[in-house]
Every structure is written in structure tokens, then in C-alpha cells.
Amino acid sequence: MMLPMCVMPRCIRISGKPGILKNLSRVFQKNMTNNTPEVMMWPALQAAQRQRGQTGKNPNVGAALWRHGRLVDVVATGDGGRPHAESQLNILPGDVLAVTLEPCAHEGETPACARLVADARPSKVYVGCLDPDPRTSGHGLEIMKEAGISVQAGICEHKARHVMAGFLTRMIHQRPHVRLKLAMTRDGRSALADGRSQWITGFEARQHGHLLRAEADAIMVGAATFIQDQPTLTCRLGLSGRDPEIFVLSGREEISSLPKNVQILGTSGGQQDLSQILRQLAQEGIGNLLVESGGRLAASLLQAELVDELYCYQSDLLLGANARSALGALKDQELLLPKGMIVKERRQLGQDQLTRYVVER
Amino acid sequence: MMLPMCVMPRCIRISGKPGILKNLSRVFQKNMTNNTPEVMMWPALQAAQRQRGQTGKNPNVGAALWRHGRLVDVVATGDGGRPHAESQLNILPGDVLAVTLEPCAHEGETPACARLVADARPSKVYVGCLDPDPRTSGHGLEIMKEAGISVQAGICEHKARHVMAGFLTRMIHQRPHVRLKLAMTRDGRSALADGRSQWITGFEARQHGHLLRAEADAIMVGAATFIQDQPTLTCRLGLSGRDPEIFVLSGREEISSLPKNVQILGTSGGQQDLSQILRQLAQEGIGNLLVESGGRLAASLLQAELVDELYCYQSDLLLGANARSALGALKDQELLLPKGMIVKERRQLGQDQLTRYVVER
Structure with a gap:
């Protein structure tokens, strides 16, 4: 219906x-x-x-x-x-x-x-x-x-x-429902080689991203993203009280002066480790997890089949192969969609396109 | 109208x-x-x-x-x-x-x-x-x-x-009208690390590509693409007599056993050199040139502002950062569209998307 x-x-x-x-x-x-x-x-x-x-x-x-x-x-x-x-x-x-x-x-x-x-x-x-x-x-x-x-x-x-x-x-799989958000150029880049990435996607796509934040219990980012972008990771849709908790996955990076809604999660970066971290988040009551990460964490999560929905926001820019990849290296690729995923939605958001992948159950 | x-x-x-x-x-x-x-x-x-x-x-x-x-x-x-x-x-x-x-x-x-x-x-x-x-x-x-x-x-x-x-x-700029065709995954990859790339895009997108061939006086490919893919580069739309001439840009690569409609063009790969080669093709009467190249030649042409139309065919696959980039390295990128280009057309071709960029005149 x-x-x-x-x-x-x-x-x-x-x-x-x-x-x-x-x-x-x-x-x-x-x-x-x-x-x-x-x-x-x-x-x-x-x-x-x-x-x-x-x-x-x-x-x-x-x-x-x-x-x-x-x-x-x-x-x-x-x-x-x-x-x-x-x-x-x-x-x-x-x-x-x-x-x-x-x-x-x-x-x-x-x-x-x-x-x-x-x-x-x-x-x-x-x-x-x-x-x-x-x-x-x-x-x-x-x-x-x-x-x-x-x-x-x-x-x-x-x-x-x-x-x-x-x-x-969280009840069935003892982990949060994971939404992975990737913003990239037409040729799959998330930032210039020096890390600048502010305007990859436009206003409408960013607003849509804020909606995802409003629906999340928590946001997870990698330490590199957190340090480099100093993202505020707040929901800027004018819905008060909708700022989710923030978890920063960190290996050996030094992170100082944390805002009060930010927690550090130590990780070695392995797949086993990621499953364990998600299990831990679920135990703390996190059901809806939004991952706004760099390419490496995104690839690790996809590879470990720990992503339930992939939101891919794509602009018409071209940055070339020396720019930073929005998605890190994947092993054993066989020219397939991310394992078990299908494209469920395509939307034009201003000048950008959203492609939403979901795991077919 | x-x-x-x-x-x-x-x-x-x-x-x-x-x-x-x-x-x-x-x-x-x-x-x-x-x-x-x-x-x-x-x-x-x-x-x-x-x-x-x-x-x-x-x-x-x-x-x-x-x-x-x-x-x-x-x-x-x-x-x-x-x-x-x-x-x-x-x-x-x-x-x-x-x-x-x-x-x-x-x-x-x-x-x-x-x-x-x-x-x-x-x-x-x-x-x-x-x-x-x-x-x-x-x-x-x-x-x-x-x-x-x-x-x-x-x-x-x-x-x-x-x-x-x-x-x-050809008359105004003493070079052919250049259409650059790129087929890539959602994350901007054209092939696996080992070069396999057969099914990046689907039937409808490939048919559309054949239409571009039918409208071309000549096709240009890089030597690496020519050697690796052994592309037949014919127009397979059932329009007889519509197979264009093929030019292979080659630095030091050895290419043997050429079909009769294939010519080798020597190049150092520099931008000056590319301009010179296009001028030479125009003098030979080539007005409509379709470039079906690897990432490096594509990047060189875009960088030299020698592309009039960019056809970007994109599938929903994700291959990750270890796969081959559809577009090579660009210098001095400033988070802009390819210089002077605007998106003129977006089309769904089967499961794939076509984005057509043109130079705004």
C-alpha cells in the first residue's frame, strides 16, 4: 500500500x-x-x-x-x-x-x-x-x-x-542497525589529497544527511575523520534534543578535548573487532547507528557485512585519482554489488544523487 | 522548441x-x-x-x-x-x-x-x-x-x-569535437586491480556507447587499453558501414598485428603533444572523435581542456580503492566541475546512469 x-x-x-x-x-x-x-x-x-x-x-x-x-x-x-x-x-x-x-x-x-x-x-x-x-x-x-x-x-x-x-x-542480531553514509564525487572521491572536502555535496544532500542523524541513536566516525574534519555531527534540522551520541573509533590516535557527547572506542581495526564493538554498542542500547566515516572504516564495515543500509550521496564533480577515495580497499571483489545488497532508492537531491542500497533479506 | x-x-x-x-x-x-x-x-x-x-x-x-x-x-x-x-x-x-x-x-x-x-x-x-x-x-x-x-x-x-x-x-578550433566516454562503478572504478572490467555497465549502457561510435569519424584509445582489452571497437548496432577508424595513442608500447582500420599515433603523453595530435587528426578530416580510454588519457584530455562532451556511464557496483580508477590523476583540483563544463543530461540506462557533461559555450 x-x-x-x-x-x-x-x-x-x-x-x-x-x-x-x-x-x-x-x-x-x-x-x-x-x-x-x-x-x-x-x-x-x-x-x-x-x-x-x-x-x-x-x-x-x-x-x-x-x-x-x-x-x-x-x-x-x-x-x-x-x-x-x-x-x-x-x-x-x-x-x-x-x-x-x-x-x-x-x-x-x-x-x-x-x-x-x-x-x-x-x-x-x-x-x-x-x-x-x-x-x-x-x-x-x-x-x-x-x-x-x-x-x-x-x-x-x-x-x-x-x-x-x-x-x-539489536534484538535479533545483537548489534545496531547500521546505516553507512558516503558522500562522494562522480569519480568516487571524498576529498582533495590534502583533505579538503567541505563542499563535495550540496545543501539538499547535506540536509538529507541531517535527517539520518535525527533518526540515529548514535553516530560513529573514525579517528582520522574526527581529528581532520572536527565535525560537529549535530543534527541541524531545527529538531531540538535530536543530537545523537558520538563514538570515535580510534587505534593509536591521540584525541584531546572531547565534547561531552563524544566517547572514544579503542579498536585494532580488524573485522572481528568491529563485530565486537557493534555488539558492545547494542548492549549499551544503541539500536540505530549512523556511520559517517572515511573510506577505510567504510570498506571494513562493508567487507564484514555489517552494513544494513548504504546511503551514497554523489555530486557531479570530478577530482581524479590523486584525490582521496570515498571507499577504501575491498578484498576479493568480483564485480558485484556490496554483498547481498540491492539498490532500493534513487533520488535527485538538488544537484546531487542519492543511491540507497539495502541488504536484501 | x-x-x-x-x-x-x-x-x-x-x-x-x-x-x-x-x-x-x-x-x-x-x-x-x-x-x-x-x-x-x-x-x-x-x-x-x-x-x-x-x-x-x-x-x-x-x-x-x-x-x-x-x-x-x-x-x-x-x-x-x-x-x-x-x-x-x-x-x-x-x-x-x-x-x-x-x-x-x-x-x-x-x-x-x-x-x-x-x-x-x-x-x-x-x-x-x-x-x-x-x-x-x-x-x-x-x-x-x-x-x-x-x-x-x-x-x-x-x-x-x-x-x-x-x-x-574542426573549422573553428582546428581540432575534432572530442567526446570522452567513461564507464565506471559507483565509486569511480573501471576495472579490478588485475584489469578485468567486462561487465562494469549493463546492456543498455553499452548499446548507448555503440551509438556514440556510430556518430564518430574515429575512435581514439590508449595503447594500454588496446593491448589489454583487445577491443573490437566496432559499432554493433546493425548499421552497416558505421565502423569508425581507430587510432591508438602509443608511447613505447609494442603493438603487433594491427587490423586494417587501426593506426598508431606516437605520443609522449604531454598536453602540448595531445593538442598537436588532435590538430593532426583534424587535418586528416576527423571531425567527430570518440575517446574510449583508460584513466590516464582521460585525465590528460580533461586537464588540457580538450574534451567537448563527457559521457559518464555509471553502475551501482562498488569495487573499492584497490581497483583501477576510471579517471587518472588531475592536478590543481579545486572542487569544481571539469573546467567550463556543465551537466546537460542525466539518464537511466537500464540499471546504469548516464551523466553527460558538455562545455558551456
Whole structure:
């Protein structure tokens, strides 16, 4: 199902941030009793998308509540993971609930959401995808079904997996969902031989890059990039509180005077080592990791098959073979796409082109 | 003015090759008395385009004859440059003639076309651009004007200059119009480290490359490319007689067993030397030169500002920094486009992208 992006709910309630989405749309205000489950899931997916990178160890769940065919509320998990999406809704008997992830079945700091939903007795619950957390996986659905509620899972599952990729990859593969960003010239260069690289890509491409930062829990850069570029690595989209943590991968480089949101990770640079570092980040709760690195780290990550999405921003400049390569050396290349990857998206961003590669699952 | 490519005359008469263009279109068969000069020039431009690279030292002129608002004939200069386009038309008094280049004013092996046209007394003559040949420049127009014919020059001039670029560049700059073709991966590589490069781009991009060959008087390659790839460098579009001459730029390399359409040009590789070689090719009558080279020659030509059009075919592969660069080292780069160039066209060719750069004049 494809709905235009303008079809957005009037307001997504996110704890402490009311009205982030101000795009008024009357599409969902009409009495549409024949909505498909996919249409009813859409506002929930939008809400989840908006909270990507903001919910810490918890999944960025989105939920939409429908009453008599009308959308009455859209919520997402709050910043840092509390409150859960479902718990913010005032569900009445007969309502339809669309939620991107299976409601949790385990009691923790908060009561189990599946139980809350079951007690509220909506007539139907649509679920995007199952929670891989073994304490919930399948049990959440069971609790609601046992209460006599019609439950249907797998609604817009692919899109749901995409917007909650950080949480899901961390649960399933014990590492963050890794987005690798490369900005390069037409001939694959990232900087002049002396390191100057400020204007490889234009305004629109850089803005898009900031959007990736807004959706990340953390950014990882190599020490050389950090020292050379002194990147501020902030999100400059005017979304306050959206500056992610920064990790600098460092071998023997000396780095002094660190800003407070920057941490150093020691590394030997090997593939085994990279897996280990990612595992460690996942344990610290990092689900969405954006890598803005030089060519060497980029190549190491691709080679180790640790990249889930590759964002390649490319300008029309030509810098020639003496300029710095945006991608370092790869071994055993056989004229193939990065292993297991397909091109999922091509976009013109001002004068530049974006090619987005994703791992085909 | 933009007309769709399907708006083509029924048949372009080219001496010895009747009916090359079989695309039937009734658009020009209607009685359209309000045609603009640009519409009337269009079939002439198409005819000129079809003969690009086929007319030797002579310009690939196209001409369209209109009678009572209807297109009655479309012709182009014949293979090798004879007969001239205008001389193939049976012009009657009152006709309108559209011709891509100013009709020649000098008597040579053939009578002056401007005189032929003047004697036939069409009511109007539309001319694409002036002939830079000093024996004609402006005189052709004068001869026709003196005969009382309404003459208007500069109709679709930009397009006319484009389709006859080989002749015009040779006349004005004493060198061929140089098209440089680069096929590369997303990260600017043309081959694996060991030289393998067969499938960098796909079928559609390669077909497009063959079209460039069909429009060339000659192809130039570096010796290394010639030895390594043993390229056949033929045009494989099923257009018989469209295989251009091949020049191999060679320093000290030993090249044996040359096919008969291949010539060796000795070079030291310097910029001065490249200018000299191009001047020599122009003197031999080469107007449209396609360069299919390795990275070093490509860089030298760009650096020397000897490239008029750059065709960059790019696939989604990533080969990494140990693979061969499609473009060699450039000096004094300042994060700019190739000097004086702008991107004129972007196209998707199957899975690959074409970016066409042209020198902005």
C-alpha cells in the first residue's frame, strides 16, 4: 500500500512533545468505514518513524486508534522509551487499534501493554510485526486473543520492520542497525589529497544527511575523520534534543578535548573487532547507528557485512585519482554489488544523487 | 522548441541509403500552413543527426523542403560528403527550404549550393547556423538574399551546432569535437586491480556507447587499453558501414598485428603533444572523435581542456580503492566541475546512469 506522505494524522502525541506533526490532513477525519488494515496502520507507522532514534533501548512503537471508522488518536513511545505507545491511548470497547509492534506481554517497570489492551476490549487489533523479545514474542498476541479480541499480525510488516529497524536488529542480531553514509564525487572521491572536502555535496544532500542523524541513536566516525574534519555531527534540522551520541573509533590516535557527547572506542581495526564493538554498542542500547566515516572504516564495515543500509550521496564533480577515495580497499571483489545488497532508492537531491542500497533479506 | 523524437519525416533520402529513417509520422503530412521556422527546421536537424560521422571532411548538412505548408522532401549530405544536401532537392518557386548550415558559396568539385538555391527561387530559406569556412561565411546568405529570397539564419542554432559539432569544431578550433566516454562503478572504478572490467555497465549502457561510435569519424584509445582489452571497437548496432577508424595513442608500447582500420599515433603523453595530435587528426578530416580510454588519457584530455562532451556511464557496483580508477590523476583540483563544463543530461540506462557533461559555450 502506498499513501502519499501528505496523508498524515493531525497530531501525534508524543509525551512531552505535543503536536510534532502539524500537517493537517482531513483524509483521516472523514467517516471511512471501509478502511483497509493497511490504511489504519499508516498513521501508526508515521508516528513510529518520527520517534526513530529517540526511544533508547525501547522500540519506537507507533499506535493509531480508530472509532466508528474515524481516526481518534495517534501516539508513539515517548523519549527514552517511556511511556509505551499503547498505554497513552484511551481505548473504548469496539475501537480498532493499529500498532506497529506486538504489545508487550511482560510486566516490568510498567504493566504489560497486551494486558492493558485486552482489558480495554477493542474489537480489533492490527499488529505490524512480532516482538522478537522472547518475553513477549507471540504471548502478546495470545493475551489479546484470549480476551476475545480479533487480532491480525503482519500488517505493513515490511514498513514496520523498516521504521523500527534499530530495535529489531539489536534484538535479533545483537548489534545496531547500521546505516553507512558516503558522500562522494562522480569519480568516487571524498576529498582533495590534502583533505579538503567541505563542499563535495550540496545543501539538499547535506540536509538529507541531517535527517539520518535525527533518526540515529548514535553516530560513529573514525579517528582520522574526527581529528581532520572536527565535525560537529549535530543534527541541524531545527529538531531540538535530536543530537545523537558520538563514538570515535580510534587505534593509536591521540584525541584531546572531547565534547561531552563524544566517547572514544579503542579498536585494532580488524573485522572481528568491529563485530565486537557493534555488539558492545547494542548492549549499551544503541539500536540505530549512523556511520559517517572515511573510506577505510567504510570498506571494513562493508567487507564484514555489517552494513544494513548504504546511503551514497554523489555530486557531479570530478577530482581524479590523486584525490582521496570515498571507499577504501575491498578484498576479493568480483564485480558485484556490496554483498547481498540491492539498490532500493534513487533520488535527485538538488544537484546531487542519492543511491540507497539495502541488504536484501 | 521541443518536438518528440517520434515526430520524424517519413524518409530521409541519403545518397545510396534510401529510407534509413522508416519511422512513419503523419504529423508533417498534414497541411500545416502555420508552421514555425523551428518546426520546419526539425526534419533537417534529424537528417543531419543521422549522418553524423559519415560525411568525411564535409559537414553533415540536413535539409527539408516545404511546399504549401507540407513537407515534401528531407535529405542529408551523402556518405563521404557528396552529394551536398541542397543539390539533391527539386526546389520550386514559392517553396520553403530549411537547411542546418548556410549553403556553400564557393565553387569546388561541385557548384555552389547557395547559387543553386538562388536560381531555384524558393520564397524563404531558413538556416541553422553560418558556415565558419571563410569562403562561404556570410556569402552564402548574401547570394540568396540578392536573388530576392527571404533568408533567416539562426533557426534552432544551438541544436544545429550540436548535430554538426564535428565539422564546426574542426573549422573553428582546428581540432575534432572530442567526446570522452567513461564507464565506471559507483565509486569511480573501471576495472579490478588485475584489469578485468567486462561487465562494469549493463546492456543498455553499452548499446548507448555503440551509438556514440556510430556518430564518430574515429575512435581514439590508449595503447594500454588496446593491448589489454583487445577491443573490437566496432559499432554493433546493425548499421552497416558505421565502423569508425581507430587510432591508438602509443608511447613505447609494442603493438603487433594491427587490423586494417587501426593506426598508431606516437605520443609522449604531454598536453602540448595531445593538442598537436588532435590538430593532426583534424587535418586528416576527423571531425567527430570518440575517446574510449583508460584513466590516464582521460585525465590528460580533461586537464588540457580538450574534451567537448563527457559521457559518464555509471553502475551501482562498488569495487573499492584497490581497483583501477576510471579517471587518472588531475592536478590543481579545486572542487569544481571539469573546467567550463556543465551537466546537460542525466539518464537511466537500464540499471546504469548516464551523466553527460558538455562545455558551456
